[in-house]
Structures are given as C-alpha cells and as structure tokens.
Amino acid sequence: MVLELRTHEDGGESLALWIEVAGSRERGYTYGIYFQAVGETMPDDWTTERGGLTFVVPTKSIDKIRGSVIDINPDSDQGGMVIENPNRPPRPIGDHCMIARACGADAVRVEDPAGLSGVIAKARSSNSVTLIEVMTRPDAYPPVTLWEGHDVQLLGAR
Secondary structure, three states, X not given: OHHHHHHOOOOHHHEEXXXXXXXXXXXXXXXXXXXXXXXXXXXOOEEEEEOOEEEEEOHHHHHHHOOOEEEEOOOOOOOOEEEEOXXXXXXXXXXXXXXXXXXXXXXXXXOOHHHHHHHHHHHHHOOOOEEEEEOOOOOOOXXXXXXXXXXXXXXXXX
C-alpha cells in the first residue's frame, strides 16, 4: 500500500517514508509521516530498508520513537497507519500556566510583585477564565517530578 502511494509522487523511487514526532497530545505523541528524498537524510538520522521502502527517523525523534511498531491500520474504514509507541511524553507537572492554557484558560506568570495589580485588573476585565501564577520564592521548595509508574523524586532535596 505505501509503495503504491509512493509511485504517485514525483521522483517516487528516490523517496523514503519519514516518520517524526511532531508534538504531543494527551498522553501520547503525534507524528509527521511523509515522503521525502532519501538524499536529505543527515548522518545521525536512523534509516532502514524493508521490502523496497526506506524508512527515516530524524535524530530529534529517535529516542521518542525507539521501540515503536508501525503498521497499516487493520480497520479499512479508517485507513492510514498505526504507530504503537511504548514511550510517552513527560507530564507537564510544575508549569501551571501551560496546564491552564491546555485547558483553554488564559494564564499569566507574575515574577515581579510590582506587576501583580496590573495583571489582576486585566484578568478581571477579561471574558475568560484566567490563572495567575505568582512566583514568590521559586527556591523555597524543591521541584517535584512524578513519572507514571515510578516513585516521586524530590529533585534538589538534601
């Protein structure tokens, strides 16, 4: 199926199937899968050839894709490809503004107390929910990282 699709591309025989991590959504990665010239690979990119098709994973995606299985979607109604990836993006713990924005709220981090009153006034006049994260003493508590399936680690604790 993929080889057939490649025949419809200009210069099809010289194209590889590139697979890269494009971002993350919820608890998994999103991918860019496209045809691109084999000659554009960089020395540290991962390449392999299977059944007449070259696969390329760019360097920045190798660790995020390592151990994955790519296959044709068995559900003929949906089509496309399926990637089973054992890796997960890190949880966004500690960045409250990022979490608030991911939920559709506005978010502002205030590091200088002098700017707090202006941020509060702007939030009150807004028509949306606004999270205001006030950084009082970032060094007061060690950052906590929670990884799924592992113990809580207190980084910087003595």
